[in-house]
Amino acid sequence: MRALASSLRCFGARQPLGAVGAAIVAVLVATAVFAPALAPHGPKEAVFTPYLAPSPEFPFGTDHLGRDQLSRVIWGARLSLYVGLVSVVFGVTLGGLWGVVTGYFGGAGDNASQRIVDVLMALPPIILALSLMAALGQSMNNVVLALAILLAPTAARTLRALALSIKESPFVEAARAVGCSHWRVIVLHVLPNTLAAYIVLLTVNIAYAIVVEASLSFLGLGAPPDEPSWGAMLNAGAQAIEAAPWMFLFPGLAISLTVLGLNLVGDAIRDLTDPRLRGGLG
Numbered sequence: 437m438r439a440l441a442s443s444l445r446c447f448g449a450r451q452p453l454g455a456v457g458a459a460i461v462a463v464l465v466a467t468a469v470f471a472p473a474l475a476p477h478g479p480k481e482a483v484f485t486p487y488l489a490p491s492p493e494f495p496f497g498t499d500h501l502g503r504d505q506l507s508r509v510i511w512g513a514r515l516s517l518y519v520g521l522v523s524v525v526f527g528v529t530l531g532g533l534w535g536v537v538t539g540y541f542g543g544a545g546d547n548a549s550q551r552i553v554d555v556l557m558a559l560p561p562i563i564l565a566l567s568l569m570a571a572l573g574q575s576m577n578n579v580v581l582a583l584a585i586l587l588a589p590t591a592a593r594t595l596r597a598l599a600l601s602i603k604e605s606p607f608v609e610a611a612r613a614v615g616c617s618h619w620r621v622i623v624l625h626v627l628p629n630t631l632a633a634y635i636v637l638l639t640v641n642i643a644y645a646i647v648v649e650a651s652l653s654f655l656g657l658g659a660p661p662d663e664p665s666w667g668a669m670l671n672a673g674a675q676a677i678e679a680a681p682w683m684f685l686f687p688g689l690a691i692s693l694t695v696l697g698l699n700l701v702g703d704a705i706r707d708l709t710d711p712r713l714r715g716g717l718g
Contacts, residue, residue, distance in 0.1 A: 454704020460697025468514040477504040479511035479664040487680045497682040500672055505683065509690050511664040516694065519576065519649045520642040523583035527645075528637045531588030535596030536630060540603050540622055549592070556589040565648055569657040579658050583645045591637055598630045632709035639705055643698035650691055666691050 488498040496505035568582035652658030653667030673684030
């Protein structure tokens, strides 16, 4: 415990903005995990007067169907974290492995792979996401799948570039010289040296995935209408922004704070894992 506390103090001293981001992310995770205990009402419970302004009983007011906005924002944290984590883990992991393997072996397979990546990255992300959702249908699992497909090409391109550099390193050449197979070299030498970049991609892309999910839900192609998605709440709030501005305000703040916290953490991790920046800090 002392070592952990010392590490946290060191992190806070070297990366104060990262510590602020970590605190925001910790609150988000706690809210998502303990949503059933924290939310005063069910997220789909429409038993109150519509458009109630914020009050001690309803701190975030109620929406157009009489649902408690505070409860829906709290449950929305769980939905956003689920979509962000699962889609990013699948997309970045599979895309990263794709990039590392094709980059290491090179040849026609690598060229064909990069042309596919070029095509996917040439498409505007929101257009690609909308097209995937229109083809797959409206459900949370399809949102996760669409986001994973959206994130995979960037991860493939980034980690492929690292793999190209690592495979020419002296320690990789030494491993091949003593008879290690290509797959053994990839598992024991190439993949571990891409871990720092992989972690940064995970952290930054969770924020990106949350924003894209909110955008899809705002446009009516993300979460089903009854789910407590922050994007769907923004859509409902935009339609009643003059009569009930709190419907738009609180989900918007939740998205903004979440993205801010995740980006601050991602920047801090990047700074700590980049050898050039570590040298500058030392």
